[in-house]
Amino acid sequence: MADSWSSSVDAHLDWTPGSGRNGLAKAVRAAIRDGRWRPGSVVPSTRALAHDLGLARGTVTRVYSDLVAEGYLLTSQGAPTRVATAGVEPLSMPRTVSAEEPRPRWTFMPGRPDPSLFPRDAWVAATRRVLQHTPNETFDYGEPRGSSVLRATLAAYLGRGRGVLADPARIVICAGxxxxxxxxxxxLRELGITETAFEDPSVRAFRDLAEASGQRVVGVPVDGGGLRVDQLSSPAxxxxxxxxxxLGVTMAPARRTALARTGAVIVEDDYDGEFRYDRHQVGAVQALAPERVVYAxxxxxxxxxxxxxxxxVLPRFLVDPVVAALTTSGAQPPALAQLTLAHLISSGGYDRHVRRCRIEYRSRRDALVAALPRHLNPQGISAGLHLVLPLDTAAESRVPATARRHALAVATVGAQRMRPSEGAGGLIVGYGAPAKHAFAGALDALLGMLREL
Ligand SMILES: Cc1ncc(COP(=O)(O)O)c(C=O)c1O
Incomplete structure (x- = not known):
């Protein structure tokens, strides 16, 4: 019995005080049979359990020995005592997540950066620095609109990097x-605006979110110059x-100007604005109409x-309504993470990281474009973490099954359209998603799939 082990896990037992050794053994058996003490999990040390229950340690040690003999518990030299993994059939197990489909081996899913590029060391260093210097108030409830340190840092960063006219008082921090x-x-709904237009195609999940927040969602087509502003009639x-x-197109300058003049509330989702490869940075539309555009x-x-x-970054008229909605949303990113990000940005570590990522993603984009058969004519290659291969709708409809055969996760344009039967098809290749070491394998799988399509 490894009762010298100082494990002090908390464990709930339906135990009747005064029921002695037998009562304790019965309670532990019941916990294991009910699945509350799960197979393989560490049980409390004899010292901790005796202390918690007010029993002599020897009593607990004898009960554990009996339960080892009965096959309920397992011990091994120098390791904590655990619930046996075999032999005791739990009466009922707590509900677990239902079995999911196995993940495909390779991924080119759009909307994901390479998780292996996360700057672990820089994040740890920034966190340590924040913990050393931040006042105790940081560990109280935070400001509803987000850390004032991060808001001031972002105002400077977004002005410098993205051309956004940002005042910290008009910035709110959200959970993504x-x-x-x-x-x-x-x-917007509180202000009487209940219809929001989205580009068609656009990310379906965000349209669903807007709908769930009380907006009627309508689609506006996109062509080679971006959103067809002439077809926009919604108030947002x-x-x-x-x-x-x-689709990867960049909005044409004339369209940007026309959009800024529509009078609609414009939500500018600048989701991958840091990753531009071939052309000059395209500044934010927000700078054209800061009192109409919400920069996100x-x-x-x-x-x-x-x-x-x-x-x-909000127009003045939206600050109070958004702060009110934010407060009642009940969610806020942790203050420590906000301050860590602020430190990473102000110390220059964030810019260095983004530059490193830009180099990595550009070289992937180049390798991908070079490997693709010429006739596939990739679109949207000058920026971001994905490109689009135009497909006719018949080929697009074969993508899910073909991708599965090649163990590849990819997305199609059709799946993001509001009217899937209208408009051209395409394959969205999110070349940011694979971890660096898996890129070559994912590319082989993609080329194999394309040959079969
Ligand atoms: C178009 C677009 N906007 C924004 C985001 C970022 O969303 P979030 O910050 O909630 O992760 C994504 C991520 O996939 C995206 O594809």
């Missing part, structure tokens, strides 16, 4: 763009002007979507 969009949908519109998601960004492409950190 998804959270920002649903907060915004509710704030969401655009991906720098690199249309998913996040670290989901530059660092990791797991951080759930994003921001909105």
């Amino acid at each position: 763009y998804s959270h920002a969009l649903s907060v915004l949908g509710r704030a 519109v969401v655009v991906t002007a720098a690199h249309q998601a998913p 960004g996040s670290v989901s492409k530059t660092l990791s979507p797991s951080l759930r950190l994003g921001w909105l």
